[in-house]
Amino acid sequence: MTARRTVLEQREMHWVVTRLSHEILERNRGIRDLVVVGIRTRGAHLAARVVREIEAIEGHRVPLGILDITLYRDDLQDVGPQPVIRGTDIPFDIEEKVVVLVDDVLYTGRTVRAALDEIIDFGRPKRIWLAVLIDRGHRELPIAADFVGERLQTAENEVVEVMVTEEDGEDGVFMREIAK
């Protein structure tokens, strides 16, 4: 593996999350019917930051949920031993709500496909928006994000790593090349 290259530093990552939060509020014209749901693991931490940003801007907290898409993956037959399920926690009704789904990296689109399936099992939201920190391309399904922090041109043999303090002890987005 080659050395990692920094895409976003801690400060820049913070700016991006702040901008995403502003864009969400602008598109929704405020917090009415708004709920935020993060996809485990790093998407959930980013979703919590978006909720905090929105609260700082609007003075009100919007509901925050966490989605574990493990049970909706389409590759469980191929991954061998089952991944550990850490659980979904959506402690509010999503019926007729504007759900902002948050993830760290948008890549093939399969995670988002699974997340959409799961969300819809909770009820029928008015609308689902997708917010991602990084869109690195290489889609295998027709899925696009509504809010994108940073678009990256990547090769398939490159990996994008999003680090969050809560999980990794540091904030930042990095890229590295892997041997084929």
Next chain:
Amino acid sequence: MKLARKDLLGLEGAAREEIELILNTAGAFKEVLQRKIPKVPTLRGKTAVNLFFEASTRTRVSFELAEKRLSADSVSIAKAMSSAEKGETLLDTVRNLQAMKIDFLIVRHSAAGAPHFLASRLEAAVINAGDGAHEHPTQGLLDLFTVRERFGSFEGLRVVIVGDVLHSRVARSNVFGLRTVGARVTLCAPRTFLPKGIEALGVEVETDVDRAIEGADVVMVLRIQKERQDGCFLPTLREYAALFGINRKRADRLKPGCLIMHPGPINRGVEIEPEVADGPRSVILDQVTNGVAVRMAVIYLLSGGEVEHGVVG
């Protein structure tokens, strides 16, 4: 941590980490069961066969629901509907099931060891749904799940199992499971219902129910298995009810927060009084609810676990 085994045949020898993994996974499945659409696509394309050679309502329905909630295809066969009635051997039944390429076999049989026999000859994952008086691991796990749900952990808990221990597969699975996770277990029954040398399993034994349940955190009441009695274990059911039955008077003396459990079906008025079975301490129906989540967890974890032993025969 992964469940690195092909089958779930018993809780004897199960590692604490394995039990905890199953209970944690069951917690996630319990959340699934509370959704508007309590079903996930996880096991689409997998097939389960429920082979019940003994009568069962809740275990069979619980397994069937667990399979359906995971989107697996499932078929249930009772002994009366099977070719066993025509004299087909268990081995021939297995060979035919093998030829049909099933993924899971859930088996209940009156003979202890029948699931082990099947597991050693089938590529499919075999889950013991009760074999004679040997083990009933998923019942043990759902009991553990129910206890942990209320107390948060097992450390320092004192669990009393009251009743027909001798004929009870539930008691054996619970003893193995509870001891492994660190609970203290007391078995309480008339001498005729206590297997010789049971203390070797690391349990305390008591023949006075009032003494046994004093200070207990959980009282698990076992069913008097009328179908397995040959008349020499008990003078009368009335005497058993008076000496060992959990009645209101006894329930009132339990310490605050003490849970009353029963694996069902209940002989009301024999091992437990209706007011106690339906009373505020009872978690009997929670056990039934938790059974589906626990069985979903077991099936899910076995669906991708690495095979620990080879297929024999």
